[in-house]
Amino acid sequence: MTTTGEEHATALTGPWWWTRWRSALFDGSLALASAAECAAEGVPFARDAGIPLTAGLVFGLLAGSVLLIRRRWPIAVVLVAIAVTPAQMGFLMGIVGLYTLATCELPRRVIGALAGMSLFGTMIVTFVRVRQDMARGDFTLGDWFVPFAAVTTSLGLTAPPLLLGLYVGARRRLMESLRERADSLERELQLLAERAEERAEWARSEERTRIAREMHDVVAHRVSLMVVHAAALQAVARKDPEKAVKNAALVGDMGRQALTELREMLGVLRSGGEEQGRERRERVAAASVPLVAVGVAAAAAAAASRAADEPGGAEGPSLAELAELVGQSAAAGMVVDLTVQGEAREYGAEIEQTAYRVVQEALTNVHKHAGGAKTYVRLAHRSAEIAMQVENEPPPEQASAPPVRLPSGGNGLLGMRERVHALGGVFVSGPTDTGGFRVSAVIPATA
Template sequence: MTTTGEECAPARGGPWWWERRRGAALDVGLAAVSAVECAAEGVPFARDAGIPGAAGVVFGLLAGSVLVVRRRWPIAVVLVSIAITPAQMGFLMGIVGLYTLAACELPRRVIASLAGMSLLGTLIVTFVRVRQDMETGELTIGDWFVPFASITTSLGLTAPPLLLGLYVGARRRLMESLRERADSLERELQLLAERAEERAEWARGEERTRIAREMHDVVAHRVSLMVVHAAALQAVARKDPEKAVRNAALVGDMGRQALTELREMLGVLRSGPEERSAPVASAVGASVPLAAVGVAAAAAASRAAGDGEGPCLSELDELVGQSVAAGMVVDLSVEGEERSYPPVVEQTAFRVVQEALTNVHKHAAGAKTYVRLAHRGSEIAMQVENGPPPEAASSARLPSGGNGLVGMKERVAALGGVFVSGPTDAGGFRVSAVIPAAGAA
């Protein structure tokens, strides 16, 4: 209800201002009983007032029927009951009106004022009636009975409905508050579930990118070298059989290495269901069909960091040697004191150099390449720079998806490092990266 006693909610199942039909039936029934009561009490009132009895009955019917609007205008009902109190009419209407008034969301001062007026009116009328009865000899009790009867009657007709209405109103407001709080919690839980689903979807996208990056690192370099060696094998097969045999052996070794790394990757992707489902289940609170994708990618990306089985900087000489064997001129230089780094840092540094050499094979076959590695106090720096390819160099027609530089930048940025790449003034290309030694992302 509003501060004026009117219900602010529109009718949902009952007529006019009633919310339910049973509420309307109850009010109509109470109004009918009150009208009959007031009509019966209107007969002695008309006799004492010297007016026709029919007029008293009609007045009682009209006054008692006001109770039908108790939910709409409770203040009006209480005022009418106070007004007809001197005529000793409307006891039921006064009781029900005070209860409805106290249960409404009205200011306490308004409720207290109207309740005080009703108490005072009942007290005065009862005092006068009892005094008159004692004077006429109908009551022979002592004078003490007049105030006792007045106070008892007025409190009995005012206090119980007022206290009951206050209790019901407080309980109703408490239930509404609890219902609103429950609705709010439900909305918050739904919002949290949506956010968790968004985070899970974002994580799945990130982990799919990690899978693609790992597969690219595993396959691209090995296959690129295999293609280069295959082209060299085709060129020297008839002229230099011994060199062709060596190239064929290199192709076979690289193919076996590529297959080994692919088997390791597939082994991670085929990990047990419990191992796959735990991290994602903790993120979204329920099983996700694509959980295997996310966890497998996370395991693939962190395999080297967790188990120490991934490539490391000690394998850099072998990596450069493979490129040299493929016909590339590579100059490797290392500055600073060599030391160990976290596995994820060494793996990232190795992958950056590996991808840069792969790009040289793809786009600048035959160009001289410089690989520089610098061990500094709090970081490790690497640079791969190649000159322009020779004019007579033949292209191996290696496909390129354009994701190599993006993958290198993502790897370095994930560790809090800096990655820069671009063409040089001499017509070549340069790739530079700096990674913190602690690998702090």
Template sequence: MTTTGEVHRATAGGPWWWERRRSALFDIGLAGVSAAECAVEGIPFARNAGLPLAVGVVFGVLAGSTLVLRRRWPIAVVLVSVAITPAQMGVMLTVVGLYSLAASEMPRRIIGALAGMSFVGALIVAVVRAQQDVARGDVFQVGSWFVPFVAITTALGVTAPPLLLGMYVGARRRLMESLTERNDSLERELSLLAERAEERAEWARGEERTRIAREMHDVVAHRVSLMVVHAAALQAVARKDPEKAVKNAALVGDMGRQALTELREMLGVLRSGDAVPERTAVPLAAVGAAAAAAASRAEAESGDVGPCLAELEELVGQSRAAGMVVEMTVEGEVRVYGAVVEQTAYRVVQEALTNVHKHAGGAKTYVRLAHRGAEVAMQVENEPPPVPAAASSVGLPSGGNGLVGMKERVAGLGGVFVSGPTD
């Protein structure tokens, strides 16, 4: 049965069904007092029933001692108290038993039924005692209503207060247990939230490392590739054409300074601890049908503005200065996009030109930019290099991450990225 204190049984430290030692000692003490009361009341019961006094005393002790079971089996205690009520004994057993029953987790219909039985038993005994007292002349009867009034008052006084007090204590105990469970649940939820926050932070750190690596690759690879190309040209013409050698050397210096400036700006942001805008932490891309929607989000975000489409001509001019033949065409009505979209378009063209320098040195290249209704599209295509081994002779290293980075940028904006050889 589920009784008072049952919820805490897992943490019990007392003997048997008691959760604490002092609870066991308290119940044993109550049982002892109840046994003594019933033993005393068993003497007149045995005398009236014509039984030996010892039988009445033993019967009273056994009946009163059942109070020790009030936490484990409160129904049994109440039933015993109802059974010995006609013998006019067990008032304490009735009071404490009803309190324990009302404070337990028993269904309300069972509590009500047993409480009704106790009330009826107490009422009958009170009526009998009142009539006996009136018959003996111990009390003065003021009217016909006196005996019912005394009987009902006595029965209510024995049963109602312990019943109401037990119901209040039981409700309060259940409320405290509910609050404790809710507190434990909240603590578990907070722990889970903290773990998820740590996971998100770790994911954000990984994304930030990837973003920084991608930006460093875009900045360094293009500039350094052009510097290597110019250095190779400088080495080839140093003796034959000093004027062209001086021009190439100046270009190498300019590109080196530009690369250092961009790196310094990037590292400055990291050093200052400023939060990098979320738009740069997302893998960016070259631009499909969802680019326009991404642009509207990007415009609402704060942060530094990177390269844009207006700088594509300058980017192409740097490759031309390195000796590459580049044709650039623009289709559609020129307009401004979100910063993240324009930066993506710029980086994709930049990385594509870098790949031409690395893998198809000297090849004629076509850069096409198209402004369409809901998107912006780029295409970078090169012809076969005039000398197949020209790229390898330059000695440019390749990490194999350029196409991966471009695809991530495009996919991050919901765009479409295609790469590969043509017919």
């Protein structure tokens, strides 16, 4: 028989082939009722056949008890019911057997053949019995009653259980199909949920990488210049007070710029209007610069105070600020040569910001690894792209005053490469033949 998903879920909880004890008790009750019916009908059959009544009774009990296996072998139950039809017994067994057969997932031609055999067997037996009864004078109706009784009786005992069984079987198969479809949809939803979680984790990872890259770009350049100026301030504080004051002012300006850019970047992470988040960002921003500008604590504190009162600035740096960026490096003692080729024009905000960050990070690397080296910054505006190159000569030999040591995380070149590749550009970096270092990038103008 067709079993539902619930029956599958409760499989092996009943005896033998039954899935549940309730089904076993129900079939046992039907078998007892069928055995009692066949035993009662076996008595007149034994009397008419001239055999002992005990034999007829035992035959009826055995034939009726076959109904117990209706779920396991429904075809056998129907065949036994057809076989005992001439003895006018097994009506309950025939009805239940046809119903069970119709609910099974058997070929329709098999069900139709067995149902037809039962129909014609019942029709013939009924025709003969009614004709004999009319011949004995039990009925005084016309001859038309014999075929009418045979047809109606056979149809009444065959059609209802067959049609009901077909309906129940179709409904069970439909419910099982719907349940399987629901299980499939649930598995698909689980798979989609897992994929969504993977995508969310990937997005979080990408966002963490982006934030780390932004933090590196914002802090590294400003703080590197601040450290250089702080070292210069320490060297000339006693010899040249005016230059010391100038360097302190430069440190303050760079601190304010670093804090402003930090606030702009961290503002992306802010939930609208949360005071706690604002205070936390201001504390992080205010604590960033003093950690690296220990030698100029007073100037950094003043810069932090002024930066906290300033509103959020622009969306990000652009190529228009490139000259100022180069000027800051020049003010820190670096010899920088800026060359711009082609007609300047406006690009997308992300393109200009990426180009600015590439030049900024390249200059930062010069401060870190080649202090005092002459540097060439070239920017070329082309028809379909914008190209930039930062190349420095070998650093000069410094016998006196050890160079300022700046920490390096090794992520600067990686961050530049990721930025340029994200816009479909090309990034190349490496040492030159003369002992210097070159950083080159080309970004499509319509990226």
